[in-house]
Amino acid sequence: MTGAATRAVLAGVLSTVLAAASVTADPAHLSASPAPRSAYVAVSVATVWTTPQSPRPVDRRALTNPVDIRGWLSDMTLDQQEALTGDNLNQTQALFGDRVLVVREQGDWDEVVVPGQPTPKDSQGYPGWIPKAQLTIDVSYGALKDHAPFAVADRGVTTWLYRDSALSHRDLEISTNTRLPVLTRTDKAVQVFAPDRGLEWLDAETVSVYEKPTDIPHPTGVDLVRYAATFVGIPYVWGGVSGFGIDCSGLTAAAYQVHGITLPRDAGPQAADRRGRPIDKSALQPGDLLFYSHGGKDPVNPDDMYHVAMYSGNGEMIEAFDKSAPVRITPVRLDEDYWGARRYL
Missing domain, CATH: 3.90.1720.10 (endopeptidase domain like (from Nostoc punctiforme))
Known part of the structure; x- marks a missing residue:
């Protein structure tokens, strides 16, 4: 994007944010409305649990912000991994920046559906529960996600968000298939807007950038x-x-x-x-x-x-x-x- 295009996108975000100013960002507000409200995953990977009571002591690393998925997996014995399947403890996962629809809340948990994961279980998306600490209501991010070009991480199983365009200060490791709105780019880096983090940079060699989802080339x-x-x-x-x-x-x-x-x-x-x-x-x-x-x-x-x-x-x-x-x-x-x-x- 050119500098002028970036300013235009940001101006549109500001307009959207002002229009939404009457909607509180307090998570408690979510339970006051009968309609699901958008929230966004604020950790690299959020596990969607069957109930708030599903996680075991060994699952503690999967419940935090920041999350430690590698640590979680290394903590589990094979029997504990098997129990995830047999006891139906977790349903799916959602990636950093993904939109979820919050249906209701219970203590420190939000019941959600994940629209990007079709399932017969719910016409709106995959259902389950995510700790509130792993979600954010970031209307600026939401406005950009809906209207800006986006980068999709598609080279390598993980990549990093950086704090600078020189890619010298790592901030957060994210998964392949993560999609984030794009503001501008250089020859070696892509500037994105990240939920709860604002402006970040991605290595241009690890992502593809598209104006809209239908621009993604049909694969072989x-x-x-x-x-x-x-x-x-x-x-x-x-x-x-x-x-x-x-x-x-x-x-x-x-x-x-x-x-x-x-x-x-x-x-x-x-x-x-x-x-x-x-x-x-x-x-x-x-x-x-x-x-x-x-x-x-x-x-x-x-x-x-x-x-x-x-x-x-x-x-x-x-x-x-x-x-x-x-x-x-x-x-x-x-x-x-x-x-x-x-x-x-």
Whole structure:
């Protein structure tokens, strides 16, 4: 953006903020309105819990601001990681700057839906609870998010926000697929507006900048595989959607979403999505999704669909299988649980 364009965007933000001045930013105000109100994720990754009572003592690093996802994962034993799945403790995650809709509050928690993650559980987005400390009501950021060009982190599983255009002072590590509104750029850096942090900078080599979401180029299957392969070696975590830790459908959803295609969040709804065309196992191409079910081949039962992977070519697939291994490239399994493949391009 030129300097004049930056000033125009900021002027528009000021107008929006003034128009919203009658709306208090006090989180307690949220419960006074029957309509969901926007808030924004203010940590690198916010875990969306099933209830405010779901977190265990070992989950404390995932509840703070700043958050420590790597520390959280390293604190857990394999049995404690397994309990995330078996006890249905967490639902999904949301990335820094993502909008959530606050439905109601309970003490230090907000009940939310995540609009960017389609699910049959709620027509507005994926439901659950996030600690208030990890959310912000930042109307300046919200106005920019809706109207400014944006940068999407799409090279490498994580990148950094910097305090300066020389990229010498790191501020916050953020995940791939994070999107932030852009104000201006130099040859080596992109200036963005970050929730609760104001002006920050990103390394231009780690992001792509678009005027609007529809400007994202339509991917090829090879594009999807190349992106998914960057996660190889990243830890598995149930409900994960980030470069710090991810699950099977989080991986496939992220690979498509970073390329401008939003799939449902979970494996069963991904398989049932009408945009997906059935593909015979003899005709697989890179980028196709492979599904595994405990309940037979047809029809799709989301409760039976337990796994999804991406075909990468040469009889192999990329998958985040379970807690026993990080994201890996492995031979395609055409076993009794193989349900079928879908192509979305």
